Amino acid sequence: MIAILLSDGTIQSFPKGTTGLAIAQQMGLPFAKDLLAIEVNGIVHDLSHPIASDSTINWLTWEEELGKQVFWHSSAHLLAAALKIAYPNVKFGIGPPIEQGFYYDVDLGEERLEPLDLAQLEKTMVELAAKKDGFVRRQVSKKEAVDFFTAAQNPYKLELLEGLAEGTITFYQQGDFIDLCKGPHIPHTGFIKAAKILNLSGAYWRGDIKNKQLTRIYGITFPEKKALTDFLHRRAEAQKRNHQKIGKALKLFTFSEKVGLGLPLWLPNGALLCDLLVEFLKKEQVKRGYQPVITPHIGHQSLYMTSGHYEKYQADCFQPIATSVADECYLLKPMNCPHHCEIYAAEPRSYKDLPIRLAEFGTVYRYELHGALHGLTRTRCFTQDDAHIFCRPDQVEEEFSRVIDLVLYVFDLFKFTDYTARLSFRDPASDKYIGSAADWERAEQSIREVTVRKGLQTVSALGEAAFYGPKVDFIVKDALGRSWQLGTIQLDYQLPSRFNLAYTGPDGQSHQPIMIHRAPFGSLERFIALLIEHTGGRFPLWLAPEQVAVLLLSDKYAAYGHMVHQALVDQGIRATIDVRNETMGKKIRDTELRKVPYILIIGEQEMIHQSVAVRTQGGQTTLSLSDFIAKIGLEVMHK
């Protein structure tokens, strides 16, 4: 007998080699029929997996994330089986579950998937699922596996097999369909009640651009039809928060082919938003000891050779700008740091001067790949809320920690509560980095210590570091769940060395400062895009391009209405007045669609009492004009 520690904390004895399914049935669990898989000592297994020794178990159903992952992984197999019926010559790559569903990378050879085929695929999947075929696991020898996929003429699975050791290779079969797979899977296909193919894309085999591009089919499945309907509904709702749609509706920004790809044009409302954010952060940075600097949009090409940016990112820069002087070349700046390094170098620095924090809202230009451009989140021209802190080694942790405070302050203010702080370290196997291993070790260690001390919840990512140093990136999701890096803090021992930056220490000797690159917003464009998606365009009062709209019930009250409007404008409130010949319902609707925080209705009652009828999202109330002005003044001040 073995002892099983159940998720409710009790311990029970079961025969050695029992399975999750057997335990659940024996215990008569009410949710036994919903069980998808079992976690044994932290590892997810099939319900039919024999448990050999004392273990801690955890039941997995659709309600658990891990359960969903197993469900979707099995669904990928179901999709593959359906594909195999429609395209007998299809060759399979990999088919993992993802955060929302799953995909399968397939090589369709000469065939092409048409949108009409997708509906058929969904239908086939549901039909196959209804057969309730079990997912049968079978351990096979490497030879058998190689023979199988050689016969199937599948180079992808053969390549995967090369990386697998004898004794670890398993096949899963449901119905007629057999796939190389380590599992685990749900008991049978019958759990899958609804399927949707979401989209198609190209995807390089093993993520390598040098490899063949396969067709990636994204899909999602559910244990109930209604869950699929709900999912599609939520998705459609999320799409309404798309920053490009709202940006157009609220006249925030636009793009013009004639100006150029990925070059945003800020309309008055959007420009106001930019200005307000810049003004906010400038004030905040003054409080925190930053000094503003301004640098040109171009710089000598050689400047970027010195920094190393040109060597690394030549292809991602706009072509160098030639002048009438031979061999003279300027680069549209892809980064602000080299300029800031030269400002640091402009005068001799003492250890007493440090830290020096140079801040600039610097606009940079990067020639992003055509296919990578994406609204305001990926542009070829964007403004970084950039600053570079030059400090002594003994100041690194303190400075780094202060920057974290600033980033968190900003995120908190804008209610970006659901972010990931990613420690981006180098991949020791890669040669894309500059600088000594010792510097990197020191820098990564510092970042680890500071983030731990700040109590920041972090995830680590190897290979995500900048070429000159490790960083902490603050990542936020958009309406559709795509991740975008906003804030970033980067530690850099390399540029100070490349630019020969120095300060005189207490010992009278020359020392090299350490640089911290940081940007709480990251880029204004991207930050605003995420702000739009998070607020649905309903900005906090202090940021709303139009804060108050004055609506006249009829032109009989025009004189009072204009007086109210002017009083608001005089107080620095962004107010408009609607004098159109329209019904009140119409004016309110139009104003609500512009997501104006406060609507003032002016009619006879208001004129008599020198008051305003205030309509907000929450409801309506009547205030005296002066009380209203005082109220929103306070609201703006407290953000």
Next chain:
RNA sequence: GCCGGUGUAGCUCAGUGGUAGAGUGUUUCCUUGGUAAGGAAAAGGUCACGGGUUCAAGUCCCGUCAUUGGCUCCA
């Protein structure tokens, strides 16, 4: 850059080979109103662009450009 989708009025979109459409916005007129669409009229189009097939192309085919969903990249 690569793989799919899409491109029709300022905006949102319908239009499966036979005279270019709707809603909304704009302009003008009527209506003078109490919390999300009052009524009428007018203006508004090189159906992204270029080729091809056809008696005939917004519609079918090819190419280009843009856009969108991904892949790759992201200092």
